[in-house]
Amino acid sequence: MDGITDENALQDLFKEIDKKIDKLNDEKIIAFFASLGLEEREDITKNYLNWENILIVVPDRHITNSIKKYKYSIARISFLTNPNAQQIHIYDMNEWKNSTRNKTQFQIREFLKTNFGGVKKINLK
Numbered sequence: 001m002d003g004i005t006d007e008n009a010l011q012d013l014f015k016e017i018d019k020k021i022d023k024l025n026d027e028k029i030i031a032f033f034a035s036l037g038l039e040e041r042e043d044i045t046k047n048y049l050n051w052e053n054i055l056i057v058v059p060d061r062h063i064t065n066s067i068k069k070y071k072y073s074i075a076r077i078s079f080l081t082n083p084n085a086q087q088i089h090i091y092d093m094n095e096w097k098n099s100t101r102n103k104t105q106f107q108i109r110e111f112l113k114t115n116f117g118g119v120k121k122i123n124l125k
């Protein structure tokens with residue numbers, strides 16, 4: 001047997017296994033989003049599985065703390081707490097990176113007031 005042929009066969013086998021792992025992880029993401037009630041919401045895009053990484057924007061730290069344990073068992077998800085958000089939102093992580101590149105921490109805090117789930121506060125007088 002030729003060592004290179006065996007190595008190529010092994011690499012092909014690894015690629016097939018990786019595809020199965022990715023498919024199972026997608027199933028985890030779908031189940032997780034369903035448990036959060038995101039599957040029924042009209043404002044949630046349905047093509048999120050096409051994203052390389054998914055950013056889950058959470059409105060407060062209590063919710064973040066209760067669901068962040070899933071970050072370690074589900075690949076391709078990250079969490080962001082945005083106290084200006086009123087509900088959970090999902091975004092393409094690349095969109096987040098592009099929007100916050102070269103911004104200071106203060107600029108990002110201000111940015112979150114009206115973006116990535118943030119709702120502009122209206123003062124009623």
